[in-house]
Amino acid sequence: MSAELAVVYAALILQDDQIEITSDKLQTLVKAAGIEVEPVWFSLYAKALAGQDLKALLLNVGAPGAGGAAAATGASGAAASTEAAVEEAVEEKEESDDDMGFGLFD
Incomplete structure (x- = not known):
């Protein structure tokens, strides 16, 4: 499994449990899965997903332009x-x- 995919799965788990997505929480989940990931990925994904509704992002993947x-x-x-x-x-x-x-x- 790639490092990026592991971090994405961790983010999905956190979102599903309605837990704030932070680099520490992502790192904890990935480490518990026994996957080695460079620390930079956790902070990148945490910053990119901060304040975002991951569920809405996934549901609007194919939506054209600005959703509103x-x-x-x-x-x-x-x-x-x-x-x-x-x-x-x-x-x-x-x-x-x-x-x-x-x-x-x-």
Whole structure:
């Protein structure tokens, strides 16, 4: 198991038990698992996750952009803007192929 993965699992354990994620607590859990990790990883992860809701971060992994702005737009508005963005990308792709003098089936 990699050092980073061990620290991530320790952070998930702490979050699941609703315990504050600190470098000391991460180090204690990883050490109890019998995994050797350089001390710098504990402080890096503790600083990165300080004040963060790890559960919310995991649930919003694939969410586009700022979560609040996307949620405020609403489902229909988001669908319309996504469709417009896809159409624009397709048009740009077609134009760029024509500019080069060849297309997909040439």
